[in-house]
Amino acid sequence: MKYHDTPHQAIKVAGKLTRVKKIAILQAGAPGDFIFTLPALEALRHTYPRAEIVLLGQNWHAAFLRGRPSPIDRVVVVPACQDAHATDHRDLEWFFAHMQAEHFDLALQMQDGSRGISAFLLRLQARVTAGYDAPDGPQLDRSLPYTPFQHEILRWQEIAALVGAATETNSQPELIVMAKDLEESLRVVAADSCPLVVLHPGSDDPRGRWPGQHFAAVGDALAREGMRIVITGSEQESDLATQITRQMRASAQNVAGKLSYAGLCGLLSRCRLTIANDAAIQQLASCVGSATIGLYWCVNMLSGGPLNRLRHRPFISWQLDCPICGHNQLYERCGHLASLITDISSDEVINGAWELLRA
Template sequence: MRTLAVRLDSLGDLLVTGPALRALAATSDHLSLLCGPVGRPAAELLPGVDEVLCWPAPWILADPGPVDPDGVEELRAMVAAGRYDRAVVFTSFHQSALPTALVLRLAGVPWVGAISVDYPGSLLDLRHRVDEDVPEPERALSLAVASGGSLPDGDDGRLALRDDVATPPPHLPRPYVVLHPGTSVPARAWPAERFRSAGVQLGEIGYHVVVTGGPDETELTAYVADGPDSDVLDLGGLLDLEELAGVLAGADAVVVGNTGPAHLAAAVGTPVVSLYAPTVPAVRWAPYGVPRVLLGDQEAPCRDTRARACPVAGHPCLTSVTPHDVVTAVIELCGLPVPGTDRLTGRNAS
C-alpha cells in the first residue's frame, strides 16, 4: 500500500497532524507527505514519513500568488509519478480539501479521503464527518482511522518527533524556561515588554531564561533578553527547527503564544504556558497532550474571527495577562525551582 498524505499549510499544522500520519504509516508500505514550503521544516522531523514532497498551494497559503497552470501540472505529474493507492487530504476546519482532491484525481489516485463540508461529487471516496470542536490532532487522527489507518500498539496518540531529533543541548544552564515572544501573526502576540518583565521575574525565582525566535525576530528577542541586570540568553535567529526542538526539550517550561513553537514544545513533551488569543478556538488549537496553562481572555470580542491583526483596540485578550500571571503559571506547571524562596518575588522565605 502506497499512501500519500497531504497537509499544505504551516509548521504547527504539520506537527498536529503527526499522530494521523503515524496511523497511516502503520498501514502502509510507503508513506509520502505532501506539504507546503512553510510546513516543510516540521514535515522533515515527523516519524513514519518515508518521503517529503513540497508544493506551494495557492488555495491554502495565506499570501498566495496567482494560480499557475504550469505549477498545477507540475503537482499533478509529481503525484502521478508516485503511483499511490490512496491519498488522505488533511485540512483545517476553514479550508477546503476539494481543489487538492481534483488534482489528485487528475493524477490518477484511485482512492481519496478528506473532511469536507462542501459536496465533493466524485472527488472523494471518503467524505469524513467530524465534530469540529475537538482538538486538531484528534480531528486529523479520526480521518486517518476512517481512511484505514491505525496507530501501532504503544502509540499514545500524542505529538512526537523522530527519535533521532530533539536532543537537549548540554551547554545550556539548568533549570531554564524558554520565552518565545514571536508569533506568526500580530493578533496572537503578547507585548514584548511583558515578556521582558516575565524573564526578569523568572530569574529572580531561580530560573535561567532562554529567549528564542526566528531570523526575522532578532530585534524582538534582543529586546526581551535585555532586561535590567539581565543574564538572559538570547538565541534569536541562531537555531533551525531541529535545534529549537532540542532547546525546548531541555526546558522546564515554554512561554509562547498560539504559534508553531507551541506545538513543537508539545511534540517534545515540554509543559507550555500558552498565551492564547482566541481568534481560533483553544479547544481545537491549544497545545496538545502536555501539561499546560492557558492564559488570555477566551471570551474577548476577537473570539473566532481568525483575525491576523487585532480587531479590538488595546488587544484586550492578551494585555489582560500580566508577567505575574506568567510566573505563577510556570510555578503551577513546574513547582518551586529554588527551595527557600518566595514563589513570586524571589525573596528569601522566613
C-alpha cells in the same frame, strides 16, 4: 461512498482498505500544522504497516524529516510550495504527471476543506481519496464537512479514521530528537549548569500575542531564581524578541531567527519550561519533553491547546470584543490587530511556572 452524517458515525462505518501499497498525504503547511497531524500519521502507519507513506509538502519538510524516524517514508515537494520560487503551469503539469505515475492507493488531505485543496487531491488520481469536502467544490470519495472550533489533533485523526485507522482521542504528538538537532542548538545556546527556560512571544496572529512587558516580567522573575532565559522566534519576529530582551532587567539570550526548525527542537528538548502564546510551539515543546505554559485566546485554546495537564498549563483569555472598536471577533474579524489576551496577568503565569518547575 460519503460520510456526511456526523463525525462519530463516519468513524464507525469507515473501513480499512485492502491491497494498500502507497499512501499520499497532502500537508504542505507550516511546521505547526505538521505537528498536529502526527498522531493521525502514526495511526495510519499502524493500520497500514507495509504501505509507503509519502508526504506531499514543502522544502522544510524534506530537510526536517531527512533521516528522522517518523511515520513518513518519503517527502515529495509540491512545486507551488517551494521556498521563494514562483510556480508556472508547466511545473504543476510535470508534478501531477509524476504523481499519477506513482499509482497511489490512498490520498488524504490534511490541510483544510477548501475547493482548491480538494481539486488538487483529485488530480493525483489515487484509488481512494479522503479529507474535508468544500461545499462548492469537487467531492472526495470519503469525506467529512469541515467544522470550526475543533482541536486540530482530533480533526486529523478523524480524517485518518475515514480510511480505517484506529485513533486515540488523547493522543500526544511525539518527535524523535536527533543528534544534529542538539548539535545545532548547542552551537547557538551553549550548555551550562543553569536550567533553561524559553520564552516564545511570537504568533502568526497579532491578536493572540501576549504583551511584551508581561513576557519580560516573567523572564525577570524566573531569572532571579537561577533560570537561564532564552527568547526564540522566527527571523520576522526578531524585533519583538529584541524589544523583550531590552525590557528585561536580567540578561536573556535572543536567538530569534538563528535556529532552524530542527535546531529549535533540540533547544526545546533541553528546556525545563517553555512559555509561548503560539499553540504550535507549545505542541512542539511538549513533543520533545519540555513542560509548557500556553497563553491562549479562547478560540486558539480550542483548536491547539494541550490535551493533558500533567506537565502543561494553559492560561486562557475569554475576551471576544476588539479593544479598539468593540466588534465581536468570534466569527468575523474587524481588521484591528490589538491583542485579545492582555487580561492574562504575569503574576498568574509566574505562579504557574513555579508550580511546573518545582514538580
